[in-house]
Amino acid sequence: MARMKFICDAERCIECNGCVTACKQEHEVPWGVNRRRVVTLNDGVPGEKSISVACMHCSDAPCMAVCPVDCFYRTDEGVVLHDKDICIGCGYCSYACPFGAPQFPTNGNFGLRGKMDKCTFCAGGPEANGSEAEFEKYGRNRLAEGKLLACAEMCSTKALLGGDGDVVADIFRTRVLNRGKGSEVWGWGTAYGKPSTTSGSGIAPAKEPTKS
């Protein structure tokens, strides 16, 4: 069974926010909620790096561990989803998540916090696949439509890769070997764990090309 993963290639991301826009448009995400966002380090400084961040669908998800009402579950493909009918909007998952993925719509006065919303890996939620109820709560279920994530498929530079972890890791590995640099994948170790050995199934480190 496929294990769905994201990889964002910091060497390629140009901070266009196409992924953010694609996500918001595809799922009709409300104002104030960003399931995905682009983070730039050393903004304005030559050599700045950007990375697109959303829920990483962690192998050992801390949000799932801390949820007091046990509203999270993991699909066979490794996608971490939650049931909004059970979520009480307490915000524990937000504090636990190292990527800041859980979002809370503020609807009403006094900063009232709604139920948690986050990236679903375009896999919807526990409602019937492709149903109106699923779309209303979680957005479109592209996986059930035989498609991959809107953000990754829309990425203009193909910095953001998504899909079966083995396939996207192979794509990224080929890219790194061809250009000779940029094997570091931010957030990978935090979300998916580090390989036990450097020569395992992880992404092979590339050597900097020598200049002559």
Place this chain on the structure above:
Amino acid sequence: MKHLLILAVALSLAACGERSTGGKTPRKADAKAWQGTDNAFVASGWKPSDAAAWQEQMRLRAQTQNEYNRVR
């Protein structure tokens, strides 16, 4: 009078009980992605409810992100 008292005690304590959930959450079961959907947006090239076809579709679709397949 005695029966009335027993009935009153029974009714007043009725709300003190806690029903066991059996350690299970009321979370709904989710359908598998490979089971597909019957809306008009299903991608062509695979048959919903066929797990193997869905896997292959995911693999092929992911390869569209690999420009080394298109540009050499």
